[in-house]
Amino acid sequence: MLRSFSRSACRVTAIQRRFITSKGSKLLKPASDTHMSMESSQNSLGAHGGLDFMKSSQISMSPGFDPYDMSHASAVKSMTQSRDVMQLWSLLEACLYSKYMKRAFSILQSLYLVGPHRHYFIDDYNMYLASYVENGFAKSIADLDRKLSDDLQNSFPACEYNDKTLSIMIHNALRSEEVNDSVLRSINTYLKMNMKGIKSIISHVDVLTVRDYEILLGELKVIKSSDIPDATRVLVEKNISARQPASADEEGQESPVLNRTNTLNDKRSAPSRVEDLTKGIEPAKMAELEVESSISLDEAVQSLEKDAAKLTAVDTLGMRVVRHTLLGLDLNEKQREKIAQFHFKAEENLLNLDQKSSIDFFEIYRSLKSDAERAKFDEILESFNQERQKALENRATDAAKERWKHDFEEARARGDISIEKRLNVKLWKWYNAMLPLLKEEVKNSAEVMSGKVKNSTKRLSQEEIKQNRARLDYGPYLQLVEPEKMCVITILELLKLNSTGGVIEGMRTARAVISVGKAIEMEFRSEQLLKNESQLFKDVNKKSHEFKKYVQRAKSKFRSYKIEESKVVWPQAARAKIGSIMISMLIHVAKVDLEGIDPVTKQKVYGEAPAFSHGYQYHNGSKLGVLKIHRSLIQQLNGERLIASVQPQLLPMLVKPRDWKNWKSGGYYYNQSSLIRSKDSPEQMAYLKAVSDANAIDTVYKGLNVLGETAWTVNRKVFNIMSEVWNSGKDFLDIPGIQEKLELLPPPPRDADPSVHREWKLKNKELANKFSSNRSIRCDSNYKLEIARAFLGEKFYFPHNLDFRGRAYPLSPHFNHLGNDMSRGLLIFWKGKRLGPQGLTWLKVHLSNLFGFDKAPLVERISFAESHLEDIRDSAENPLNGKGWWLKADKPWQALATCIELNEAYKLENPEDFISHQPVHQDGTCNGLQHYAALGGDIEGATQVNLIPNDRPQDVYSHVAKLVQARLEAAAAKGDEQAKVLRDKITRKVVKQTVMTNVYGVTYVGATLQIEKQLSNIFDDRKYSLELSKYLAKHVFAAVRELFHGAHLIQDWLAECANRISKSIRLDVDEKSFKNGNKPDFMSSVIWTTPLGLPIVQPYREATKKQVTTNLQTVFISDPFSVNPVNARRQKAGFPPNFIHSLDASHMLLSAAACGDQGLTFASVHDSYWTHACDVDLMNSSLREQFIKLHEVDLIERLKNEFDERYKNYVQIARIDRRSVLARRIIDIRSKLSKELGRPATLADEIYMEKKRSQLLESQSLEDQEKGKQMVTTVSVVETISNLKELETKKTDGSALMILVPMKLPEIPPKGNFDVQDLRNSRYFFS
């Protein structure tokens, strides 16, 4: 079948659809509105396999939507504006929180002046107004009325209030002492002023408190119960009935929440969106159920606890219930005792290891007999963990501080005055020294900001004036977080950054200041959430356990509401400034005690020196600001457990992550994370927001939520072994041993030959490099182990989000299943499943795979494991002192875990009865090539990567190795020396990595290095092996190209598309893009939509960095809001692999969703999919089905259509021979144009002319269309030419003429005959 046939059908529909939608939308409406209108027509769009591609791609291409890729001038303008807005926002926010209402108001005035932002201005005003009210600036109702009308009429005439404004007014009215008639009158007026109905006013749970609702509903009776958002309603009603027991019945009858018609205005309160923990059950019912059970529990608690003799006091009722439930389970004596003594203090930091009397929840869970008990246990653990998670996320800094204090006091009590004081004692001292300094600074800058300090009044030195000016900049941010916390944060951050950035005993200043600033911002955000929360719920009766649930639910609703709402991030420069202030203060106070030898007197001397020192180092002639940590401190740090300094946002979660519902709501509870971690690409964010608002990427959310739902725990056995190895301090597998300090070579004599000096320098650099990379690996392993230790016996989850191509990653970076062999070996599923016959065999296969024996038929792999049963037993029972068979595996730690699992299973009479927690992996055969083969319909390629059924799995790497071998033989025969040397050295291993990464666009240099790594084992001479590697890399590339011809055609096509797109010009560019003559700045990046509807924007642009002055030094940081030309090279090089990654990511998410539907536990590492051993077959068939579903559509064709549509009317620059006919015609047109303009015409003029033509052609009026057809432009002339290719020349001199030609993408390479449906029977597809 020919490609052209199958490809055209889809195109017509796409264009028609676009036509319909573009008519339906209004140009000037904000993007989100446009999409809403489109939503109605979406049903007809889902034709392609039910995936979200169509819906989403149309949104991002709709006429009103143009976030970034606009003309240079307007892009610059809007981006500078949005940068300004961002800065103003963050300032506004800061001022409001620190109660500088005056300054806040003037910021509002500036914001008001930003034209395009006007539409959203009312939100900012509301923020201001709410703060105004909250801080008691409104003396009375009338007072605020006056203010509002004055502001809106005089200061911001073009701004209209909205329902939120009204809810603030109501809230203010209800603040007054007594609720009398006049209050009621006012409230009634406000309610009547509604824009979208009373319900809309009432929906603002972030403004109105529970008490407010109570009064409105209970006392004033001006609203209906059904108007209150769900989560809050139950709470309000309960509260009312608690206050007025008499009328409880009455209210209760009214309350049943059956009204489901209230979704029109406020999506967020849609009752169908059930809160995290109560998935699938209608809230009201749920509530009833819980009330019942918890009340009865309450009673039971009393009776049961009377008997328990030695229960440790547990203060809250909630925790009593937790413990009670646990004790109610079927447990053995030891477990009971443990639980009885366990504190159940949620506030106890998980990371305070020494103080934690640990309880192994996993062990208890595993010992439970019935599913019912396990379910009950899970539920109760979840509610306990809910509290702990909150404590973890919010009290991290306090916990650290408490520990320092504790250690300090202990040391003092002991009278310990030795020089080698414990680290924490030092930290506590620093903290105490720093705090007053910081408080002083906070005070000073507060004074400067409130205008009390005038530079003119007092005589101030030049420096003070400068300092005060700077305070105006950073002052607002300094007021937001308690000084105590800021001190702790600063200290922790600096310790954490020790030896990063290639600095030997310290860190880069730039990184340090930004990290500190960022950490403070993070603290502010989560604190802010908490504060608001307690503010709004302060009147709620919390004493009874029964209420807790409601409060919790309402709070969680409130939180996600609030998180979604927050739009501000501090500008990088502000972070740096704050950070530098903090750090310079710490430098000032933090001291260490020293001893040293005086070089003159040779006496021992004692002294004191700053613990941190700011200086510079050179690298290749460029300066680098560094913050050095004193050596004596470094030595102490090496021995410490620094786990406490890990931000809680970087740890796994104790409870199920918040579901992804929206592009910026999901993951942690008190911290915002965004769906896509596109580092500072506002462009992609804009696209993402649009599709997210249109609910076009629900499959993505669904997949991610499945990943987040997977509960894990730490494999205690493996952990113990690892811990033993670790504590020995020796190097073992990939863990480097402890190294005391960096020993450098002594310098050669001064008058030695310069080459000797050079050698010495190089050697030392290498030593330092080795040292610090070992150190950082060991440090990283330490983090992993310590986190694992903290989570021993716990049930935890990994919240996920996506990188810019849509690949999923856990948010917690240190310890997760994507990590190295060590992390993976430590992780097992919380949930266990019986192996069964299939499970047992898969477990064996898994072991065989881990040994690298993964390309044989399954039977052989099974027998591999079976033939090593004795080794398995030995490894499991005697891992460190036995034969150490597991150490020979490719992935030893995971192999060990599997050995242990198998060994345990075989201890049973019937191993199939074993309850297994071990994840079993299924990996694709070079997953990238699988996608390429499917895209190209390339039969040979498909065979190689097991898309086509076969009784033996194909081994690509061996195959390529063979091909390379053949090439070398041929070359050797011709007398090629290098080929002769290499011909018998080609193994599977040598080529493996290169073949694999080739798909992902590895460069020639990268491949050379990979091969060199392998060859360096054979050849000693580094230079020689590098030379050979280069040579070999060429051959490997050629061989892969030969073998996967189809894939490479596609790859080239993708690259060429990216190349042309990133060198194309939009018609509405303006002169600014042409500032360097006829070399315009290219602004279009490659944008596409994944099959799941996720829009991907390649973020490769030329970054512009600027110097920002801070207290310590200037730092060089990039401004994410600047509009920069694209980096065409990177766009081109990145696109093919990124496209493939976006496909494998789609496949993963689809599979995740499918597996989730089937109730499988599912985890993935990009192209390696994990589940329980017994479910592997089920998962495999899902994987195949989803792969087929993905590739049923001709994705390349669809991509081209999308491109054609998105980059329609773009032009590119070509060079043609000046003497050709075409050239003469163009010159002719140009001279005419010049005459009209009265000046020489530029390329920009031509583009403008062409723009007019295309506007006419696309116009609705026939007359205009006709005009357009008549118009002759330099581009239209080219369109008439068919042999453009022939005319093009490469010459850059005078003989060539630069012309504009319409951008045309190359033709798609023909598709082969492979039918993806064949995959269904290929069992080695993933194995």
Next chain:
Amino acid sequence: MSLAVRDLKTLSKIKHYYGFKYVLNPAVNEAILEKLQLEKTYGNRARWKVLDLYPGPSQQAALFYNRYKPGQYAMMESRPDFFQHLSQEFAESPLEIYNKDPYEWSSYVDLIDRSQAFVPEKQSLDHINDKFLCLANLTSTGHEGLLMQWYACIGNRNWIQRFGRVKMLLWVPTTAAIKLLGVPGSLSRSKCSVVREAFTETKLVATSDTKEIKQFDSSVMHANNPIIFSNKDVWPSREKGISLLEVDPKAHDIDLDNWEYVTKHLLILKKTPLLEALDSLGHGGKDYFKSKIEDKELLRKTPGELTNDEFIYITGLFANWPFKPDIYMDFVDIYQEESIM
């Protein structure tokens, strides 16, 4: 016999100049030689050895040879076009041509030690070596690094400077000359000018009439009174000019390692008062030096205003600092890590 001196017109036919620039006006070159009065230093012509590095079109070499007829005149040139040109030009002359790259340290070992083809006389450090002169052209911007290393070699007394205080006549880009000749307090004061001050007596002999020469410190122009030639006499001629430096090495006994560390770090903060700048030398630098330096006036100066003697003074204090940092760990290794999964 006299060697032919080619003019600019002829020599500009050489295809590649590899980014180097040469003065190709015989009159200018003659004037320069006249001004240098080398005969005062090098009395014994027969035992006089001259090493000419990157001779290029070799107009200067021909003039030099014609004027002085030194006992040995060796040229080191490996660039194909120039090497070929030299081979033709001096085939029948006493001038020696070595096809070696002056950039490589090994070239000198080969020439001097291994092949013994050019063996200069080693002399003591109390005078300029009167049997060995080095001429070189380092006018390519890419070779500025080499120039600076040669200066460092003077301090280290290695490379050709192991034969005593060997005078060098160096053609360099004017911008480099400006940097090297910076005096305390001037705008162009930098580490390399301190190096120059510490190890050498360097004079500006000649410079082209491009506009950069305004940046020379007026005292330099005054004291050296250089020949100013037209930039048109330079080939290939661009807007940037070249200058000739006469470098006379000095004897010194500086504690080089510490001195390097101190100057390097202090000169980063050229315009920061010394007391503050000293803090960047290591943990507690400010306190230590404050207690050691009596002269408060010195502490108020900025590093850019310090003379080498003052740097040496500070170096002395630094060396005796009990808690001084490890000066050999003074480098960074960027580009490792940064692989966030």
Next chain:
DNA sequence: TTCTCTGTTAATGATATAAGTCCTAGGAAGGCT
């Protein structure tokens, strides 16, 4: 009172820093078949 000119300041851009200089792609030329 409004407007223009001038001096001041903030912001932005440019340049030097250290001191072994990486590699490869692309193009012109030169010497060969």
Next chain:
DNA sequence: GAGTTTCCTAGGGACAATATCATTAACAGAGGA
């Protein structure tokens, strides 16, 4: 004379940063019309 090879050069890359100087833009204030 076409094609291949060789050699040069530019040019991309990581001056993947920072201090300081030069230049420009912005701004305020004074003084004149």
